[in-house]
Amino acid sequence: MTTTKLIPRTASSQEQPLLVKTLLAQSLKYEPHREILYRDLFRMNYVEFNQRVRRLANLLTDEGVKPGDTVAVFDWDSHRYLECFFAIPCMGAILHTINVRLSPAQILYCMNHAEDKVVIIHEDFLPLLNAIKSQLTTVEKIILISDNVYQNQEVTVPDGFVGEYESLLKTASDHYDFPDFDENTWATTFYTTGTTGNPKGVYFSHRQLFMHTMGLVTYICGYEAVPFHPNNDVYMPITPLFHVHAWGFPLLATMLSAKQVYPGRYEPDLILKLLTEEKVTLSHCVPTILTMVINCPGIKQVDLSRWKVIIGGSALTKGLAKAALELGIQVYAGYGLSETAPILSLTYLNDAERDLPFDEQVEFRTRAGRIAPFVDIQLQNDEGEAVPHDGHSLGELTVRGSWMTQGYYKETERGEELWRSGWMHTGDVAAITPDNWIIIADRTKDVIKSGGEWVSSLAIENWLSQVEGVAESAVVGFPDEKWGERPNALVVLKPDFVGNVTAETIKTALQVHVANGEINKWYVPDRIVIVTEIPKTSVGKLDKKKIRSEMKSLILS
Structure with missing residues (x-):
């Protein structure tokens, strides 16, 4: 597997390479006066955006950045970050997006490993x-x-x-001729963390980012997933x-x-303000963020019927999906990995499924989606x-x-x-x-392998999410002498239910589904511990490693 960062384009090649700059060029062709804005602080149109991208490329060139060099970025979600998404790869350098939620030691490792220059x-x-x-x-x-x-x-x-x-x-020129080079040249890198060892550096070429964009165009603009x-x-x-x-x-x-x-920085009130004042219709986030938004005071006084939200990073539970749909939010699930750039699947409701009542659509919307165009997936056994x-x-x-x-x-x-x-x-x-x-x-x-059955922790979390009063849950397996393993759960309650809902009432609610034949008995956790917060990873996923550690101490205490 090659790890060559910059591949010069051969002089004999007559085909236009699939580069990030090709995506950027499209932004000026048809609607250049549409806006890009940052919070309530800054607005520009696409003409100004393209000028700023070129100014940034000139600025970095003046500071010694050459093709193949790596530039690290620490920022909130902003117009500046978007400028980096284009300026850095388009000049032949590599964008390193820093996960600001990692520990200083992990960030140090990533920056030295990636050989960041600026x-x-x-x-x-x-x-x-x-x-560091x-x-x-x-x-x-x-x-x-x-x-x-922006505030003087x-x-x-x-x-x-x-x-x-x-x-x-402001002092940099807005004229910059982005070069051609081989489309397999690196464009971006970032680091994904696991349960053991140092973070792993994944990397993506211009061609891969171009093709991923074409996959999205096909699925959400073409098929309208x-x-x-x-x-x-x-x-x-x-x-x-x-x-x-x-x-x-x-x-x-x-x-x-x-x-x-x-x-920018996620603030529920500001997000709600931007949603309504700027008429936002499409967003994506992890379940934790959507939960935060829909629990904002006054959320029911806001019309969110045009807002479409894609949930990824962790499973979209039926409880959260129902709560969102009741507010008029069209909620969808997506699935992918850091290693896959990331889209592998998105919710796609076909003609028959689209006409179902929302209660019946929930079953489909909480799956990981339908396989995306141009993606080949195979299930394999051990x-x-x-x-x-x-x-x-x-x-x-x-x-x-x-991609x-x-x-x-x-x-x-590790790549092999x-x-x-x-x-x-x-x-x-x-x-x-x-x-x-x-x-x-x-x-x-x-x-969880319990009593000869494979029990899904995600499925149990899904059922727990539908128990009245449950805001969030996490399920892990622990060894059991009789059954091999048994599920155990951490549960966070909604504020109005604290003191009124107990571990036993939650188990009783699950037993009703067992009696109705909806789930089998293996899905009822042995222990349910009510907590105020569940550990999360740096990208908002349930931190099962830390949860096991905390759950073990709670069980043994």
Whole structure:
């Protein structure tokens, strides 16, 4: 597997390479006067955006960034981050999106491993950088970001920094001829964390990002899986842009010159304000963020009937889906990995399913989606044999497609393990229906083997989400002398139900579903512990490793 960062284009090639700059060029062709805005602080149109992208490329060139160099970005979801999404790859450099929720030690590892040369950082994250600055081995220049410039407030640039982002852009030229090069040249890199060892560096080429964008266009603009029409829709991410390219939607929205809204630091009241005042119609986020938004005071006084939200990162439970649909929010599920850029599937309701009442649609909307165009998925058993797509048989999801990472940077053996037998192994156990719905059962390491049955922790969490008073839950398995393993649950209650709902009342509610034949007895957890908060990873997923540790101490105490 090659890890070459920059591949020169051969002089004899007459085909136009599939580069990120090709996506950017589309933004000026049809609707260049549509807006991109940041909070309530900054607005621009696509003409100005393209000028700023070129100014940033000139700024970085002046600071010594060359093709193949890596530029790290620490920022909230902003127009500046979007400019980095284009300027850095288009000049032949590599964008390293920093996960600001990692520990300083993990960030240090990632930056040194990626060999970051220049850092662009919002002042809110300076404490993170200051904690590791003396140990960075390759960083030469640092550029400061501050929102104070939009509020006519003083900006203090630390000693040794190049300067402040906006001031530097103003002095840079807006003329920059982005070069051609081989489409397999690296465009982005970021790091994905596991339960053990250091974070792993995944990387994506210009061709892979281009093809991922074409896959999204086909699925949501063509098949209208999650309908998105740039003439009518307004896009606002509520996923951090460092998280797998914000699922590819900023590249798509920019190519289509759709109106875009960037909320910066996530504040429920501001998100709600932007939703209503800017008429946002499409967002994506993890379940935790949607839960936060729908629990805002006054949410029922706001018309959210045009808002479409894609949920990823963790499973969309039926309880959350019902709560969203009751508010008029059209909620969908998506599935993918850091290694897959990430889209592998999205909710697609066919003609018959689209006409079902919402209560019946919930069953489909909470699946992991239908397999996306241009993605090939096969279920495999432990022996690597294909498992039938009959909706019942379980196997590990293995995938192939035009936008999957080739491996892990500087870790050839781990990359070969990821791609063993020519398929990327996701580590997720699932069933696939004959009509291409993916039904995730669990991570391979989280499946609970109880009494000869494979019990899905996700399925139990789904049932718990529908118990009155339950806001959130997490289920893990523990060894059991009689049954091999048994499920145990952490549960967070909705504020109005604290003190009124107990572990026993929750078990009783589940037993009703057992009596009705909806679930089997293995799905009722042995222990249910009510807590105020459930541990999450840096990207908002349930942290099953930490949950097991905390649950073990609770059980043994």
